[in-house]
Amino acid sequence: MNHYIVMQGLTYEEDKEAGLIWSSQQDKGGKTPHSWARVKEVKQDDRIFHCVKGKIVAISVATSDSEKAVNPVGTTEEQGVLVKLQYFELERPLTIKKYFNELRTLLPVKYAAFKQNGDGNQGYLYPCNEELAIKFLHIISDTNIYQVEEEQLELAIGTVVHTERNSLIPVITETEAAARRKMRVANEKFKALVAPYWNHKCALCGIELPELLRASHAKPWRECTSKERLDPYNGLLLCRNHDALYKQGYIAFDGTGLIHISDRIPSMNYAMYDIHAKMRVLRTENNKPYFRWHRKYVFQ
Numbered sequence: 001m002n003h004y005i006v007m008q009g010l011t012y013e014e015d016k017e018a019g020l021i022w023s024s025q026q027d028k029g030g031k032t033p034h035s036w037a038r039v040k041e042v043k044q045d046d047r048i049f050h051c052v053k054g055k056i057v058a059i060s061v062a063t064s065d066s067e068k069a070v071n072p073v074g075t076t077e078e079q080g081v082l083v084k085l086q087y088f089e090l091e092r093p094l095t096i097k098k099y100f101n102e103l104r105t106l107l108p109v110k111y112a113a114f115k116q117n118g119d120g121n122q123g124y125l126y127p128c129n130e131e132l133a134i135k136f137l138h139i140i141s142d143t144n145i146y147q148v149e150e151e152q153l154e155l156a157i158g159t160v161v162h163t164e165r166n167s168l169i170p171v172i173t174e175t176e177a178a179a180r181r182k183m184r185v186a187n188e189k190f191k192a193l194v195a196p197y198w199n200h201k202c203a204l205c206g207i208e209l210p211e212l213l214r215a216s217h218a219k220p221w222r223e224c225t226s227k228e229r230l231d232p233y234n235g236l237l238l239c240r241n242h243d244a245l246y247k248q249g250y251i252a253f254d255g256t257g258l259i260h261i262s263d264r265i266p267s268m269n270y271a272m273y274d275i276h277a278k279m280r281v282l283r284t285e286n287n288k289p290y291f292r293w294h295r296k297y298v299f300q
Helices: 009-018 034-041 096-106 130-154 163-198 240-247 288-297
Strands: 003-007 020-024 047-052 055-062 067-070 079-095 125-127 213-217 235-239 251-253 259-261
Touching: 003 130, 009 020, 009 047, 020 034, 034 079, 034 125, 047 079, 047 130, 055 130, 055 163, 079 096, 079 130, 079 163, 096 130, 130 163, 163 213, 163 235, 213 240, 235 240, 240 251, 251 288
Parallel strands: 003 047
Antiparallel strands: 003 125, 020 079, 047 055, 055 079, 067 079, 213 235, 251 259
C-alpha cells in the first residue's frame, strides 16, 4: 500500500461525486509534469489524502489500478489517466498550517506537497511517505473521532454516531496498521542487510548487543526510492545513542568516513554523548553518495 496527496481545488466536488481522480498526461509544451505522471503509479487499495485550499478534507481508497481514460467529468475528449476511488470525507478538515510545525520535518526534500511556509505546491498528485501518513491519521483521529466523541458526551448525546465517522474509523485503523507493518518489515530486512557490513557492531563505539543496535539510513526513509530503502550502503549500524544523533543531524560523516559534529553540541559535552572529533567509520565508495546526501540535507 502506498500513500499520496492530491491537490484538487475546484475539481474536488465533481471528482468526489464521480468517485475518482483524473489527470492529463501532457501540458501545453508536450511534457508530462511529475505530479501528473504519478497518477499512473496508483494501485488498488492505495490511500489518497485530498487537499483543498490548504486543508485535508477527505481520505480515499483506490478501488482499482490506474487506467487510461477520458475525463468523465471534463468537457473535452482529452486522454489521460484515471483512478477510481471510494471517498471518506472528514467532518473536521485538517488545516495544514495549523499543524505544520509537526508536519514539516516529515516532508521530503524532493517532491513535497507543501512549501516550507505550509502553502501547497503547484501540481496534482504528490507522494506521501508512511511517517507523514501516520501523522495525518493521528491528527484526523484526534479531531474527527475522539474530540467529537468527547463533545457528544458533554451534550449527553454520546450514543449518536455519524455514519461517515463509523466508516472512517476502519479506514484510519487499517491504513495506519498497514503503514506501520510496511515500515517494520522493511526496517527488519534493512538491519539484516546492513549488520554484516559493520561486523554486527556499532560503527562508532563497537557495542555488539543486538537489542541496542539500529540500522540507520543515511538518506532517510521518506526520501528514498524502494531500492534505496533496502540498499545496505545507505546504512550504518549504530547504537541507540549514536543512531539518534545521526538521525537528528547532530553528527555526519564525510567521504573519508571522518565524523562531523554539529555546532549545536558544545565541545565540552562531547564525552557526554560518547563522541570526539577524530572518530571515523570504515566507509566504502558505495557509502559516499549517501553520506554526502546526509551531510547536505540532514546534518545541521
